[in-house]
Amino acid sequence: xxxxxxxxxxxxxxxxxxxxxxxxxxLRAYLxxxxxxxxxxxxxxxxxxxxxDLDQMAEDCAQEALLAILxxxxxxxxxxxxxxxxxxxxxxxxxxxxxxxxxxxxxLDMLLEGPGGLARLGETAALGADxxxxxxxxxxxxxxxxxxxxxxxxxxxxxxSALLIEDVPLDELARHWQSNRNAIYKLVHDAxxxxxxxxxxxxxxxxxxLRLFAGPG
Amino acid sequence: MTPRPLDRLLxxxxxxxxxEISCSECFEWLPSAVERELAGAAPTFRGARLxxxxxxxxxxxxxxxxxxxxxxxxxxxxxxEAGAPSGASPDPAT
Numbered sequence: 233x234x235x236x237x238x239x240x241x242x243x244x245x246x247x248x249x250x251x252x253x254x255x256x257x258x259l260r261a262y263l264x265x266x267x268x269x270x271x272x273x274x275x276x277x278x279x280x281x282x283x284x285d286l287d288q289m290a291e292d293c294a295q296e297a298l299l300a301i302l303x304x305x306x307x308x309x310x311x312x313x314x315x316x317x318x319x320x321x322x323x324x325x326x327x328x329x330x331x332x333x334x335x336x337x338x339x340l341d342m343l344l345e346g347p348g349g350l351a352r353l354g355e356t357a358a359l360g361a362d363x364x365x366x367x368x369x370x371x372x373x374x375x376x377x378x379x380x381x382x383x384x385x386x387x388x389x390x391x392x393s394a395l396l397i398e399d400v401p402l403d404e405l406a407r408h409w410q411s412n413r414n415a416i417y418k419l420v421h422d423a424x425x426x427x428x429x430x431x432x433x434x435x436x437x438x439x440x441x442l443r444l445f446a447g448p449g
Numbered sequence: 450m451t452p453r454p455l456d457r458l459l460x461x462x463x464x465x466x467x468x469e470i471s472c473s474e475c476f477e478w479l480p481s482a483v484e485r486e487l488a489g490a491a492p493t494f495r496g497a498r499l500x501x502x503x504x505x506x507x508x509x510x511x512x513x514x515x516x517x518x519x520x521x522x523x524x525x526x527x528x529x530e531a532g533a534p535s536g537a538s539p540d541p542a543t
Binding site: 265266269270273307311312313316317319320323324327331349353354376392395396397399401402403413414417418420421424425427428431438439441442445 | 461507512
């Protein structure tokens with residue numbers, strides 16, 4: 233495998249003929265290593281897949297990453313090694329595929345349409361030995377519950393419930409809603425901002441909230 | 450131990466910033482952030498914004514951690530095919 237600095241990678245990948253073919257072959261080998269590593273890290277959730285299936289998944293992810301890299305060569309700014317930048321695509325492709333595999337049998341419709349567990353999160357809010365703290369906890373939770381019930385959209389409630397309680401990966405939620413990561417992240421960010429603003433305006437700054445709910449009492 | 454959902458919700462509310470980077474920006478910043486962490490470089494403003502995103506986004510956080518660990522553990526000369534003896538040369542990219 234040829235040693236390449238960042239500029240060499242860019243030049244060879246854009247070159248015609250044999251130089252490009254060699255660079256593509258080398259890059260693909262690097263990407264395959266990263267994809268295999270990422271899938272191995274997710275191994276416990278992919279144990280039902282035969283080793284040959286995982287090899288094929290890694291091959292597919294490396295190929296997907298290679299194609300993405302070739303369409304985005306102009307985006308490489310040179311603030312990291314080219315190979316580190318390229319690995320990012322392979323790791324991303326492999327983990328998205330692994331999450332898809334792990335969640336493909338889960339009926340997200342039913343999960344999202346269910347009663348949701350957000351309301352139950354506060355069941356322990358009024359517990360604890362210290363009466364003053366108990367009251368403050370209950371007051372803080374009442375603010376949170378009010379925002380959850382009356383100020384967030386159905387989508388925001390569903391997203392919070394899916395991500396926080398059901399541990400649905402953002403990728404999978406985005407796929408299910410035919411959306412994308414950025415949009416779902418913004419949806420949840422808007423919900424968090426609303427919750428934080430309301431809590432602060434009612435006398436519960438961030439530090440106070442964490443202190444109130446830390447530990448049992 | 451995985452935090453309880455209530456603790457996660459409260460932590461995420463507490464750590465919420467008016468402006469946060471998107472998952473796409475996070476993706477673009479990952480490679481240099483990973484290299485800075487592995488080099489022990491001092492945190493930057495951009496790094497702090499990335500860290501806040503990773504605190505809120507489990508999938509981006511997982512990708513950061515896997516990328517970091519792979520780069521840390523990867524030989525400087527990955528074999529052409531996994532499991533095959535390597536005759537490769539190091540990648541001395543700048």
